[in-house]
Amino acid sequence: MTLDDLAAVIATRSTAEASESWTAKLLAQGPAKCAEKFGEEAVEAVIEAVRGDKAALTNEAADVLFHLLVMLKSRDVALDDVMAELARRQGTSGLAEKAARKKG
Numbered sequence: 001m002t003l004d005d006l007a008a009v010i011a012t013r014s015t016a017e018a019s020e021s022w023t024a025k026l027l028a029q030g031p032a033k034c035a036e037k038f039g040e041e042a043v044e045a046v047i048e049a050v051r052g053d054k055a056a057l058t059n060e061a062a063d064v065l066f067h068l069l070v071m072l073k074s075r076d077v078a079l080d081d082v083m084a085e086l087a088r089r090q091g092t093s094g095l096a097e098k099a100a101r102k103k104g
């Protein structure tokens with residue numbers, strides 16, 4: 001399963017009945033609800049990262065990635081565009097980028 005596969009599943013499920021699909025139910029509640037859910041899952045992942053429970057963190061990280069993609073879908077942001085932004089950054093050290101931002 002790749003993120004592209006998951007984004008495709010989310011796109012397909014977005015038009016399902018809300019009573020039959022978590023994806024559709026969440027999207028029907030709007031971008032703010034999708035963002036709230038993503039935030040909750042992110043916090044759960046943070047907690048497991050701090051605790052150091054690898055299995056629990058793996059589980060929560062899966063929730064984070066799924067809910068990130070649902071949140072992007074709720075605002076019609078394509079995963080391809082996010083990946084293109086990451087590609088644009090490739091080869092530039094995060095530290096060098098941060099230093100350049102602070103100068104400007």
Ligand SMILES: N=c1c2ncn([C@@H]3O[C@H](COP(=O)(O)OP(=O)(O)OP(=O)(O)O)[C@@H](O)[C@H]3O)c2ncn1[C@@H]1O[C@H](COP(=O)(O)O)[C@@H](O)[C@H]1O
Pocket residue numbers: 009010013020021022023024062063066
């Ligand atoms: N990957 C996921 C996925 N990850 C998490 N979730 C759901 O996200 C919800 C999280 O909600 P909650 O935080 O309330 O659940 P919870 O964390 O168990 O609850 P608490 O203990 O925190 O209260 C649960 O209902 C999970 O089932 C997901 N729902 C769907 N998918 C994918 O999307 C596909 C389509 O699913 P539907 O849209 O439901 O058909 C599935 O086949 C999967 O591939």
